[in-house]
Amino acid sequence: MYIIETQHRRVPWRWVVALQVIKMAWLIGFYASGTMTFTMRKFISSPLIINSLSSLDVLFNIVVAAPCLYVSDRIWTRWGRRRPFVLIAWLVMMVCMLLLPLVGHAVPMAALIVLWLIFWDVNSVFDMLFFEIIPPEQRARASAIGAWLFNIVVMLQTIVLTGRFDDVVHVYGFALRGEQLIYWFVAGCLLVCFLYVTLFVRERKPLTPPPPSHGKGFIGAVGNLFAERTLWPVYFLAFSTILTQTGLGAIDPLLMTEQWGYSKQDMGTNVFVGGIINMFVVIPLVGWIGERLKLLKMFTIGVIGVLAVQIAYYLFVRFGLPDQRPSIGQIIFFGQCMSMMGAFSLIAWQPLIFEYIPRSQMGTAQAGLNFVRSITRLLTLNGIGLWVTWYSRLFRPPGQYDYFSGYLFMILMNAFGCGLLLWFARSVRQGTIKPLGVTEFKPVEEQNQENATRGSDA
Amino acid sequence: MNVLLRLSVLPLLGIGFIATSIYLNWAQLRLRVAGEKIAGQVAGMAIVRGVTNDVIFGIDTEVEMTYETGLGTRLLYKNYKVDAAWTVMRDGVAEPLPTDDVSGEILQLAEEVARRSAERIREILKRESRKRRGNGERVVRIIKTETARGYLNVGKIHPVLDWDEKGIRPTSRGGQTPTTGFVRTHAVFDMRDMALVQSNKGEMMVGYAQTRNWELHTPSKQNFVLYCEPYTTEFRPVFAYEVSGRRYARLSHIGRHGGPTLALVLFGPCWVYYDKNAPERAVLIANPGRMEGGILAWFSRLCEGVFAQWGSGALIVMVGLFCLVSGLIQISLAIWPSKRLTSESK
Numbered sequence: 150m151y152i153i154e155t156q157h158r159r160v161p162w163r164w165v166v167a168l169q170v171i172k173m174a175w176l177i178g179f180y181a182s183g184t185m186t187f188t189m190r191k192f193i194s195s196p197l198i199i200n201s202l203s204s205l206d207v208l209f210n211i212v213v214a215a216p217c218l219y220v221s222d223r224i225w226t227r228w229g230r231r232r233p234f235v236l237i238a239w240l241v242m243m244v245c246m247l248l249l250p251l252v253g254h255a256v257p258m259a260a261l262i263v264l265w266l267i268f269w270d271v272n273s274v275f276d277m278l279f280f281e282i283i284p285p286e287q288r289a290r291a292s293a294i295g296a297w298l299f300n301i302v303v304m305l306q307t308i309v310l311t312g313r314f315d316d317v318v319h320v321y322g323f324a325l326r327g328e329q330l331i332y333w334f335v336a337g338c339l340l341v342c343f344l345y346v347t348l349f350v351r352e353r354k355p356l357t358p359p360p361p362s363h364g365k366g367f368i369g370a371v372g373n374l375f376a377e378r379t380l381w382p383v384y385f386l387a388f389s390t391i392l393t394q395t396g397l398g399a400i401d402p403l404l405m406t407e408q409w410g411y412s413k414q415d416m417g418t419n420v421f422v423g424g425i426i427n428m429f430v431v432i433p434l435v436g437w438i439g440e441r442l443k444l445l446k447m448f449t450i451g452v453i454g455v456l457a458v459q460i461a462y463y464l465f466v467r468f469g470l471p472d473q474r475p476s477i478g479q480i481i482f483f484g485q486c487m488s489m490m491g492a493f494s495l496i497a498w499q500p501l502i503f504e505y506i507p508r509s510q511m512g513t514a515q516a517g518l519n520f521v522r523s524i525t526r527l528l529t530l531n532g533i534g535l536w537v538t539w540y541s542r543l544f545r546p547p548g549q550y551d552y553f554s555g556y557l558f559m560i561l562m563n564a565f566g567c568g569l570l571l572w573f574a575r576s577v578r579q580g581t582i583k584p585l586g587v588t589e590f591k592p593v594e595e596q597n598q599e600n601a602t603r604g605s606d607a
Numbered sequence: 608m609n610v611l612l613r614l615s616v617l618p619l620l621g622i623g624f625i626a627t628s629i630y631l632n633w634a635q636l637r638l639r640v641a642g643e644k645i646a647g648q649v650a651g652m653a654i655v656r657g658v659t660n661d662v663i664f665g666i667d668t669e670v671e672m673t674y675e676t677g678l679g680t681r682l683l684y685k686n687y688k689v690d691a692a693w694t695v696m697r698d699g700v701a702e703p704l705p706t707d708d709v710s711g712e713i714l715q716l717a718e719e720v721a722r723r724s725a726e727r728i729r730e731i732l733k734r735e736s737r738k739r740r741g742n743g744e745r746v747v748r749i750i751k752t753e754t755a756r757g758y759l760n761v762g763k764i765h766p767v768l769d770w771d772e773k774g775i776r777p778t779s780r781g782g783q784t785p786t787t788g789f790v791r792t793h794a795v796f797d798m799r800d801m802a803l804v805q806s807n808k809g810e811m812m813v814g815y816a817q818t819r820n821w822e823l824h825t826p827s828k829q830n831f832v833l834y835c836e837p838y839t840t841e842f843r844p845v846f847a848y849e850v851s852g853r854r855y856a857r858l859s860h861i862g863r864h865g866g867p868t869l870a871l872v873l874f875g876p877c878w879v880y881y882d883k884n885a886p887e888r889a890v891l892i893a894n895p896g897r898m899e900g901g902i903l904a905w906f907s908r909l910c911e912g913v914f915a916q917w918g919s920g921a922l923i924v925m926v927g928l929f930c931l932v933s934g935l936i937q938i939s940l941a942i943w944p945s946k947r948l949t950s951e952s953k
Binding site: 151157159160161162163164166167170171173174191305308309310312313315316317318319320321324325326327330334337338340341344345348349410412414415417418419422471472473474476477478481544545546 | 862
């Protein structure tokens with residue numbers, strides 16, 4: 150059968166490969182958002198506005214993606230329940246990509262970027278469609294194929310696409326700008342996705358009825374997430390950890406290109422070489438070390454390690470380098486050290502946080518965690534934009550920005566997050582916060598034994 | 608929808624994308640594959656603004672560096688090659704100095720100043736102030752005077768340029784012969800008075816002036832000729848080569864916004880592939896040169912050269928390949944249905 154359908158127990162591997170190819174084309178769109186920093190920079194000089202505009206993505210995760218995912222579980226149309234979201238999103242995103250390189254003013258540019266970010270979140274329903282087609286028993290291998298293809302997309306993006314932004318190619322009296330090329334390439338990729346899903350993907354109506362609606366609307370849903378006091382420590386842990394992961398956001402490319410004077414191709418090379426080292430050295434090394442460490446120790450090493458490397462990097466660039474401009478090799482070295490330390494905390498974080506979530510509240514906790522994560526990222530992204538703007542206003546000549554000063558903000562946030570984590574660890578040791586995911590959990594064997602004992606007593 | 612029609616949409620679209628890419632790059636591809644290879648030079652830079660454009664074919668740069676002792680060195684560069692040197696005394700009197708007598712370190716520093724932007728000069732001075740603090744040899748002031756010679760305010764630049772003993776020249780159209788002019792940029796970066804620098808929030812540029820044919824001009828950015836344009840201005844290299852004693856100069860089909868490309872350095876070497884039967888038809892291919900300035904910088908130059916040339920075509924081919932691969936998988940499913948689904952229905 151050449152029509153790909155949802156709800157099958159087993160599907161041909163060719164479906165999986167075709168869907169992964171489509172997903173790869175789709176992922177390229179995700180990476181195009183990184184290039185948008187340079188488009189914004191053409192019209193906007195303030196890092197605060199650039200980061201605020203980019204951080205809307207996080208806000209739309211909450212106010213657009215979550216409702217779309219929720220509604221897509223509960224509707225049925227003649228075109229299915231996920232496809233309408235996906236197809237409409239791709240159509241609008243295609244239009245945004247076609248128009249974005251043609252606009253000549255900040256207002257339509259911002260409108261198109263906001264529209265793109267909104268519909269990027271509408272299109273998050275595609276993941277659900279993908280996993281509805283691929284049955285559980287084939288998902289592991291599908292993910293492996295996907296991970297492999299994902300690496301190719303990252304390589305392609307960094308080495309070919311990023312450096313093309315400023316290029317102009319003259320053919321047959323027509324000038325094709327690199328910016329147009331990148332965005333129209335993304336539109337082309339989305340067109341392939343659109344045609345494929347329109348022509349070859351069909352949804353079958355699920356036999357099980359949709360889950361009931363809670364009927365309280367968005368505020369009611371958010372209220373429910375925070376009503377449960379046992380989950381507060383979990384949210385606190387998440388908030389502290391996200392603080393320790395504060396990044397430069399959209400101003401990172403501006404630090405490389407504008408402040409340090411590297412070309413966009415240099416930036417791509419940096420990520421490409423860093424990515425290769427990450428894949429073949431850092432990840433296996435972290436895995437090897439990780440097997441020999443306890444979760445909490447690994448998490449502590451990760452969090453404190455990132456803070457230590459950030460401080461070392463800041464001091465090295467500010468006071469160690471005579472011209473305060475690291476070489477590409479130095480950027481890669483410190484980037485990999487941070488990535489390695491970050492990987493420790495990332496690997497340990499998920500299992501660690503679930504030790505504090507009662508089994509009966511895992512769904513609520515997951516939703517709440519997403520909410521806390523998004524809000525914290527929204528605050529830190531806007532915070533760093535504000536910090537860089539004010540710092541530059543105080544210490545730089547007019548019109549010049551010290552993007553590297555963002556590292557100070559990152560260090561402060563990281564140190565604050567570490568302080569909160571220390572307080573959390575102390576509360577756990579004192580018994581004021583309990584790992585309810587461990588203490589309240591009774592395995593089936595234990596429950597059976599208790600029932601049997603009760604039965605014999607009776 | 609008809610099955611055949613449905614199955615043919617993606618492969619046809621894929622073939623369409625690939626054919627478009629080949630069509631757009633055909634002239635360059637043909638020359639790259641079947642053309643003759645010859646060493647050429649990036650002989651000039653077209654600064655394309657739209658209505659009024661410049662073609663720069665020569666840059667003379669005078670770099671004067673003053674040390675903490677009050678003494679200084681002045682170097683004159685012609686097209687980024689050192690031509691003459693002087694020792695500058697405390698009273699400003701300059702005495703000629705053989706260029707071979709200038710230390711390698713000073714030459715390297717001065718060449719960087721000659722080639723690079725105002726931002727880089729600020730960084731160099733900052734580096735000097737930290738690296739050689741308290742050392743008499745520390746550079747505390749840099750004066751750079753750059754004179755870019757070329758054809759200024761010309762209209763549309765034809766891709767084929769003239770090249771004779773006087774240098775390259777835009778081809779005259781409609782009886783108008785373009786005349787040469789110059790853009791002179793003079794900038795002074797001074798760190799001698801640290802209190803003044805600090806009160807200016809670290810700004811070291813204390814003087815800046817640009818003239819176009821003796822007329823004072825305010826560029827978009829206070830910088831040198833290759834760095835002072837707004838982002839919309841395009842930089843297109845002009846490459847020159849010689850076949851059987853005849854000289855040719857052409858405008859490259861690849862350009863860049865914001866500044867010249869890393870891979871095609873002005874007055875640097877490049878490869879040219881030309882048509883044996885019509886040598887004026889040629890394509891410029893970047894020559895990343897020897898592995899200088901670190902392997903990563905060289906790799907970056909190599910990638911920039913390759914992808915600036917072929918990246919656009921490759922990306923269009925890639926969209927075509929997405930269409931072809933996914934479309935062919937669907938055709939294969941229609942011709943050879945999978946047994947995994949049929950076994951499930953049984």
